[in-house]
Amino acid sequence: MSPTSTATASGTPSVTTPDSAPAPERFTVHAWTPLVRGVGLAARGLMLGCLLFFSGWLILDAVLPGQYPLPPGPLVWGLGLGVPLPWLLSTVLRWSTRATAEVDDTHLLLTLRSGARMELPYEAVESVHPWKLPLPGPGLSLRMKSGRTFSHGLEVEDAVPLLTALGWHVPQLGTAREHPLVRYAQARHTFWRRRWYHFVGKLVLYPMLPTGIFFQLGQRITFGSPFGEYKMYGLAAWLRSFGRDYSQVFVNFLLFACFFRALVEGVSFAAAWLTPSYARGVRRGAEWLNRFAYYGVLMALLLVRILVGY
Secondary structure (H helix, E strand, O other): OOOEEEEOOOOOEEEEOOOOOOOOEEEEEEEEOHHHHHHHHHHHHHHHHHHHHHHHHHHHHHHOOOOOOOOHHHHHHHHHHHOHHHHHHHHHHHHHOEEEEEEOOOEEEEEEOOOOEEEEEHHHEEEEEEOOOOOOOOEEEEEEOOOOEOOOEEEOOOOHHHHHHHHHHOHHHHHHHHOHHHHHHHHHHHHOOOOHHHHHHHHHHOOHHHHHHHHHHHHHHHHOOOOHHHHHHOHHHHHHHHHHHHHHHHHHHHHHHHHHHHHHHHHHHHHHHHOHHHHHHHHHHHHHHHHHHHHHHHHHHHHHHHHHHO
């Protein structure tokens, strides 16, 4: 449609243009080839599997004390090798796959970290589908009209803005916004706090509180005062004792946190499929219950253990 001219009260013509599509939008994504995504998925799966295995063992030991003790040797080796190495590999892969997706009037422009640019005309894309398995994170696959899948899958935590932008130009490309996996990822992105300082505060600093309680009780019982070991054997020995207590508490809190996280994700994933309209509410409630269990219930169980043990 061409612009139309109208006359104002002063007789000066003015030009009115029809509504146009929104300006090009840019989104930060991770562009995974099938091979690289397979390696990343294996690394993430090994890390999560190791954490969940020892978390389940710890829960079993807590429920049935003494019947299934968790040996320190396999625990140290399993967590020492099965978590940091896959995490490091996954982090490097995510850094290398970082890319920018630009939604233009006629095509989707994908710019990789290496500088390579790929243009996908909208008329060549048939549909967009969420990944069936949201690992290494939630993502999208582009199905081409030729019957093949685009060479790079796009990992994006919240795919709704990207799908909305695509839907402005080709409506069928935005229909995946209502998919349960997209709703699950959107709620996960909204309500799960994953900044580095959240992890530090939750997994590193907070365990120092129960460690201090255990440590001081042990010092008073064994040496007669909070600094008895320091006075008798020096600062190095006192710090080593604190480090031993802290490492035990840290591992326990880490494994309990992983167990609670698995429950939250399982409940939220099921809610996204069974009751999509309540996916956000279920996720919000699950996250708050998770915090209550970690900061409240777990601390209460430790206090009960202290009262019973001492």
